[in-house]
Amino acid sequence: MRATVIHASRDVRVEEVPDPVIRRPTDAVVRVVLSCICGTDLWAYRGLADFRSGQRTGHESIGIVEEVGAEVVGCSAGDLVVVPFVWSDGVCDYCAEGLTTSCEQGGFWGTKGSDGGQGEALRVPYADGTLVRLPREAASDRRLLTALLTLSDVLGTGHHGAVGAGVRPGTTVAVVGDGAVGLCGVLAAKRLGAERIIALGRHPSRTDIATRFGATDIVAERGEAAVEAVRELTGGRGVPAVIEAVGTAQSLWTAVRITRDGGSIGCVGVPHGSDTGLDLSDVFERNIALRGGVAPVRTYIPRLLPDVLEGVIDPSPVFDLTVGLDGVPGGYQAMDERTSLKVLISC
Amino acid sequence: MRATVIHASRDVRVEEVPDPVIRRPTDAVVRVVLSCICGTDLWAYRGLADFRSGQRTGHESIGIVEEVGAEVVGCSAGDLVVVPFVWSDGVCDYCAEGLTTSCEQGGFWGTKGSDGGQGEALRVPYADGTLVRLPREAASDRRLLTALLTLSDVLGTGHHGAVGAGVRPGTTVAVVGDGAVGLCGVLAAKRLGAERIIALGRHPSRTDIATRFGATDIVAERGEAAVEAVRELTGGRGVPAVIEAVGTAQSLWTAVRITRDGGSIGCVGVPHGSDTGLDLSDVFERNIALRGGVAPVRTYIPRLLPDVLEGVIDPSPVFDLTVGLDGVPGGYQAMDERTSLKVLISC
Numbered sequence: 001m002r003a004t005v006i007h008a009s010r011d012v013r014v015e016e017v018p019d020p021v022i023r024r025p026t027d028a029v030v031r032v033v034l035s036c037i038c039g040t041d042l043w044a045y046r047g048l049a050d051f052r053s054g055q056r057t058g059h060e061s062i063g064i065v066e067e068v069g070a071e072v073v074g075c076s077a078g079d080l081v082v083v084p085f086v087w088s089d090g091v092c093d094y095c096a097e098g099l100t101t102s103c104e105q106g107g108f109w110g111t112k113g114s115d116g117g118q119g120e121a122l123r124v125p126y127a128d129g130t131l132v133r134l135p136r137e138a139a140s141d142r143r144l145l146t147a148l149l150t151l152s153d154v155l156g157t158g159h160h161g162a163v164g165a166g167v168r169p170g171t172t173v174a175v176v177g178d179g180a181v182g183l184c185g186v187l188a189a190k191r192l193g194a195e196r197i198i199a200l201g202r203h204p205s206r207t208d209i210a211t212r213f214g215a216t217d218i219v220a221e222r223g224e225a226a227v228e229a230v231r232e233l234t235g236g237r238g239v240p241a242v243i244e245a246v247g248t249a250q251s252l253w254t255a256v257r258i259t260r261d262g263g264s265i266g267c268v269g270v271p272h273g274s275d276t277g278l279d280l281s282d283v284f285e286r287n288i289a290l291r292g293g294v295a296p297v298r299t300y301i302p303r304l305l306p307d308v309l310e311g312v313i314d315p316s317p318v319f320d321l322t323v324g325l326d327g328v329p330g331g332y333q334a335m336d337e338r339t340s341l342k343v344l345i346s347c
Numbered sequence: 348m349r350a351t352v353i354h355a356s357r358d359v360r361v362e363e364v365p366d367p368v369i370r371r372p373t374d375a376v377v378r379v380v381l382s383c384i385c386g387t388d389l390w391a392y393r394g395l396a397d398f399r400s401g402q403r404t405g406h407e408s409i410g411i412v413e414e415v416g417a418e419v420v421g422c423s424a425g426d427l428v429v430v431p432f433v434w435s436d437g438v439c440d441y442c443a444e445g446l447t448t449s450c451e452q453g454g455f456w457g458t459k460g461s462d463g464g465q466g467e468a469l470r471v472p473y474a475d476g477t478l479v480r481l482p483r484e485a486a487s488d489r490r491l492l493t494a495l496l497t498l499s500d501v502l503g504t505g506h507h508g509a510v511g512a513g514v515r516p517g518t519t520v521a522v523v524g525d526g527a528v529g530l531c532g533v534l535a536a537k538r539l540g541a542e543r544i545i546a547l548g549r550h551p552s553r554t555d556i557a558t559r560f561g562a563t564d565i566v567a568e569r570g571e572a573a574v575e576a577v578r579e580l581t582g583g584r585g586v587p588a589v590i591e592a593v594g595t596a597q598s599l600w601t602a603v604r605i606t607r608d609g610g611s612i613g614c615v616g617v618p619h620g621s622d623t624g625l626d627l628s629d630v631f632e633r634n635i636a637l638r639g640g641v642a643p644v645r646t647y648i649p650r651l652l653p654d655v656l657e658g659v660i661d662p663s664p665v666f667d668l669t670v671g672l673d674g675v676p677g678g679y680q681a682m683d684e685r686t687s688l689k690v691l692i693s694c
Contacts, residue, residue, distance in 0.1 A: 093584075099634060102608035252627075261441060261446055262441070262444065267631060278625065280625065287446060287449065287641065287643075289511075289637065290630075290638075291638075293631045293632065293634035
């Protein structure tokens with residue numbers, strides 16, 4: 001089959017790779033229908049995160065189950081499923097608590113011996129713990145299928161940020177980052193009942209989506225000016241619930257500075273760089289809580305799925321470019337150059 | 348009157364200073380009965396925190412109200428009161444929410460124009476918001492009065508750590524730090540129903556108090572060995588609720604490493620040093636929450652007071668040396684050399 005492979009910084013290729021097969025009785029093989037490129041895929045692409053040359057890429061997909069191992073009971077051939085960005089066994093203590101990202105049998109797509117999401121098919125370990133079945137009829141509704149694809153990562157990650165920020169009905173929220181996760185953070189905050197949502201972003205094509213997703217205020221400034229603008233919008237005190245959806249020193253600094261004393265930051269931007277930008281003294285003096293981390297999206301899917309199916313929320317606008325598998329290298333380039341927000345891959 | 352003044356690193360003196368007087372109608376003047384020396388007082392003493400030469404020291408006291416301003420209604424001359432380590436107006440939004448340490452009229456003892464806790468008397472701004480009245484009869488019970496003194500800081504701070512760590516009935520808790528705050532963290536965790544309390548400390552005189560306060564396990568190791576020991580006690584996974592009561596890079600590192608994935612750290616050790624020791628990637632990957640900060644002890648006093656008065660908890664053993672005002676410089680030295688855990692000042 002064909003799948004994407006990263007060989008070096010800015011060198012992602014579509015190649016022939018071995019077809020996935022059932023190796024363990026808990027495996028499933030899923031034929032990919034839709035996949036996409038994530039902001040975190042860009043870290044390796046830019047040479048800013050470690051990777052093995054020859055590593056498979058991508059970690060978000062929706063597909064049709066092709067074959068299941070002897071012990072798999074939760075799905076069978078022909079089922080439409082969403083594949084979260086981490087596989088998990090579904091039965092360990094962490095999975096039982098909902099922290100599927102800490103599953104001791106869990107793992108990330110693209111690690112040694114595993115497939116990636118950007119390919120024609122993939123072997124899914126612990127299929128019963130990992131996969132979530134979707135209504136079969138969704139397969140014929142492209143808009144809906146695209147929306148459902150976000151359950152594999154960005155929608156659940158945005159939701160994790162909103163939960164970490166402590167969003168409740170009536171809360172004022174700020175979202176740092178206008179990438180797909182930040183925009184899904186806006187949508188998730190709105191869904192949880194936030195009354196006022198301040199989105200920080202300077203690309204009108206993105207902040208327009210933020211507004212569509214429920215943002216009530218847009219702050220286009222950066223750095224100190226952004227902090228001042230947010231404080232001006234909030235009587236000088238800042239925002240009690242902040243979603244940090246970037247992960248750089250600058251964005252974390254901004255998140256801390258715009259948080260109201262006693263507020264919470266839901267951190268879902270993967271931290272990058274040795275300088276974390278975190279002023280612990282400021283965090284401490286103002287009793288700011290830092291919560292969040294790698295989102296256990298598998299846990300959130302059953303919670304978010306009904307609202308996506310019923311159209312209560314529609315995250316599909318985060319995709320602004322569609323490519324076939326052959327177009328994936330160009331898709332990386334488009335996201336790297338910020339000419340695309342998030343690339344959908346139609347397999 | 349006489350009060351302590353810091354002139355330079357390791358140069359704390361008892362001097363004649365102006366008697367406090369009512370300056371604003373919301374002030375009270377309190378004659379100090381008991382005061383004490385705090386671990387955080389040592390940072391300036393050791394030259395590791397900024398201070399003005401000539402600054403007054405100390406921020407924990409219990410005393411008798413001597414005079415009140417025209418607008419004070421909550422206490423009157425002759426009342427026995429506890430003075431929290433921050434004054435606060437009691438009426439602003441932050442105070443209403445319980446975050447008295449962020450009160451916009453609030454302030455710290457020893458800052459310019461204010462008295463310190465280590466002296467014969469002090470002027471208390473916003474007396475109605477700041478002071479909490481105690482039963483008059485407690486004044487004649489030295490053990491009880493000593494226990495009540497901890498409400499001004501260390502007991503409330505330990506409680507804040509336990510709250511930040513998310514301690515609930517049945518929780519397993521670890522406490523990093525065997526100073527007075529750490530020990531009060533043990534006591535507070537026990538009070539909140541923790542089932543298992545692992546205290547990290549290597550001074551038997553201190554860990555004996557931890558055991559008396561409810562610690563079920565003592566870990567005397569440090570660094571990597573301490574992490575291993577705690578993980579061994581908890582099936583390899585670490586502790587879901589950790590109280591960080593030191594504030595150094597090393598202690599924060601230890602706290603993160605012993606926290607179970609998905610757990611919370613209640614940070615109450617004032618952060619010191621530019622290297623925070625915080626590995627944000629580890630915190631992020633394991634979904635560890637950092638909560639806490641400067642403890643709003645004023646808010647906690649009404650909650651903790653009944654249990655202290657009824658003897659349900661007795662934090663008084665954190666004091667192991669008593670001096671008069673003249674003995675304060677020697678008290679600093681004893682705490683600096685770790686021959687004393689916490690020094691009580693009988694004024």
